[in-house]
Amino acid sequence: MSGAGWVKIVGVGPGPASWTTPEADAVVAGATDLVGYGPYLDRVETAGQRRHASDNREELDRAAHALDMAADGARVAVISGGDPGIFAMAAAVLEALEGGEPGRWDGVGVGVVPGLSALQAVAARAGAPLGNDFCAISLSDNLKPWALIEHRLRLAAEADFAIALYNPISRARPWQLGAALELLRAVRAPATPVVLGTAVGRGEKERVVTTTLAEAAPEQADMSTLLIIGASTTRRITAPDGSERVYTPRWHEGLS
Amino acid sequence: MSGAGWVKIVGVGPGPASWTTPEADAVVAGATDLVGYGPYLDRVETAGQRRHASDNREELDRAAHALDMAADGARVAVISGGDPGIFAMAAAVLEALEGGEPGRWDGVGVGVVPGLSALQAVAARAGAPLGNDFCAISLSDNLKPWALIEHRLRLAAEADFAIALYNPISRARPWQLGAALELLRAVRAPATPVVLGTAVGRGEKERVVTTTLAEAAPEQADMSTLLIIGASTTRRITAPDGSERVYTPRWHEGLS
The missing domain is CATH 3.30.950.10 (Tetrapyrrole methylase, C-terminal domain)
Known part of the structure; x- marks a missing residue:
């Protein structure tokens, strides 16, 4: 149990760093792993985090991958353009959670970090x-x-x-x-x-x-x-x- | 004409500084005057700007006051909780603009700085x-x-x-x-x-x-x-x- 990490779905806003919140920056800085569509990953400053770039589809696979890494102790930021709660990744991660086998992701913390939407x-x-x-x-x-x-x-x-x-x-x-x-x-x-x-x-x-x-x-x-x-x-x-x-x-x- | 300043309606988000964008902070820092509901003004860092606190009503008066100051050369940040475009001050400022006498606010720049909404x-x-x-x-x-x-x-x-x-x-x-x-x-x-x-x-x-x-x-x-x-x-x-x-x-x- 003590080994479980977290998944935070982080909204980096519509584009520029001036529209990304300090909370989003702090969560990215504290993550060990970044998951997301490549162009979104390119928008965040990274300092040694592992990057797991994917294309802009297969959201459920990406979500399950993030949750699996967190179950193994990783602190995972799922990077979403805009606001993750508005036509973006937050619903996909929660859908993956609901569909997962019982116990698979026990103890993983899950949170959403809002961002400006388009x-x-x-x-x-x-x-x-x-x-x-x-x-x-x-x-x-x-x-x-x-x-x-x-x-x-x-x-x-x-x-x-x-x-x-x-x-x-x-x-x-x-x-x-x-x-x-x-x-x-x-x-x-x-x-x-x-x-x-x-x-x-x-x-x-x-x-x-x-x-x-x-x-x-x-x-x-x-x-x-x-x-x-x-x-x-x-x-x-x-x-x-x-x-x-x-x-x-x-x-x-x-x-x- | 060269004397005209600007009015920016700035969204400072729902509460904490970690949810305020760098753009909002920068606009506040560059303003000479801050206009808004007192509790919203209390949320922003100030460094010598004039503060014009009002209650949470009389939006049109507040907007006209901001525009008048800008016409006299001030750089005015109208501070709005949440996103100024969502049930907040941006529409009130544009409504005041439309209703003003022709020429009263000539040359004043008007902009909206988005923020996280509730x-x-x-x-x-x-x-x-x-x-x-x-x-x-x-x-x-x-x-x-x-x-x-x-x-x-x-x-x-x-x-x-x-x-x-x-x-x-x-x-x-x-x-x-x-x-x-x-x-x-x-x-x-x-x-x-x-x-x-x-x-x-x-x-x-x-x-x-x-x-x-x-x-x-x-x-x-x-x-x-x-x-x-x-x-x-x-x-x-x-x-x-x-x-x-x-x-x-x-x-x-x-x-x-």
Whole structure:
């Protein structure tokens, strides 16, 4: 028992070190082993920890590997981009835990270290598009049926939430974003503000585009894009420094 | 023109310095003036900046004051708990901007510095209850009609989102949380996991309770509580270290 270590699922935020919390840095510094998708591992300072890079799939295998090492005494940081609790590794580790044979990981400490998520980074660059009630939906239908995603999009639009869309598009999922935008256009006004934030926080790759629901197109997004679809109250304004800002006021006058 | 300064709305996170980003610290360090609710100002290190403490209301006045100082050349950090973009000061500053007389704040730079929000802190402590699609709703009906909040809660429940509830209760709003739980009980199963996180990150005041929708009661919450209501797939498990965890799996088998 005394030999068991821990697994902490650590959010390193959307990109830059200036958006990684001191807690995340401290946990990484205290780890003996780092597990994660290679590009995420590249973002953290390491001082002699063993690195176990994997690709961005096979989350359950990666989780079980981390837990096995911890059962043998390792202190394992599972490195997650963004917030590990938002469409990232924390749920996968807990799912692996639940599915493991009884006793396999006895005594292993498990913790989650939160981080900034993409929706916050994109919202900050745009202004305050999530300034009132909002929802976050992943458009990936790898692990849930597309019919459920459409159901949620439709109800979210009817509820007048601002909507953050994660995982909008990839080579393997080329049509889902177009379908989602089409569905939203049937409920929301054409002039509804839409923000597309790509690689926000990653230096020169960063791109933030403000457009409307009528004009938004899947071609404007890639795998590192997060979209925010405004609510009925969301506004576009020009700030005194000349930049355009999008915000959703704290107030709401009626049912929609 | 050359005299204009800036206003940055800075998220200092839910409480501890270990959850405040280096960017937030740097912006505070570079400011000449700090504006905000007194307890939030107390959380930031200051080195000679002027402090303009206010109470937790009158956000528009506070925003206009910050913009006026910046127009006179000040570098103003508006300090917000959590993430300024999530039920906090960023929308209020942009609303003040939009409502100001033309030219009043010409040349003032305006920016938002994201921070960890309460939903992330509570989720991390509990496990990964927001591991799949989720929404965030403020139960405060100070600025929006209660009928809209009920409408959003009902649709969010039907959409099978995990639901984070901000501002659940206060002396001035004693009955709203009870009404919200009642409404959710009409749609979601009695065994649905519910997490109540109070003052998470604030040391000895922190309290995290896991219960069910059937058992959850307004008496368990106060002004510094954030609730997370699980989706139909949300699970409660016992971790190998004996602690209880709540998580929402990444997968979903059907429409609900």
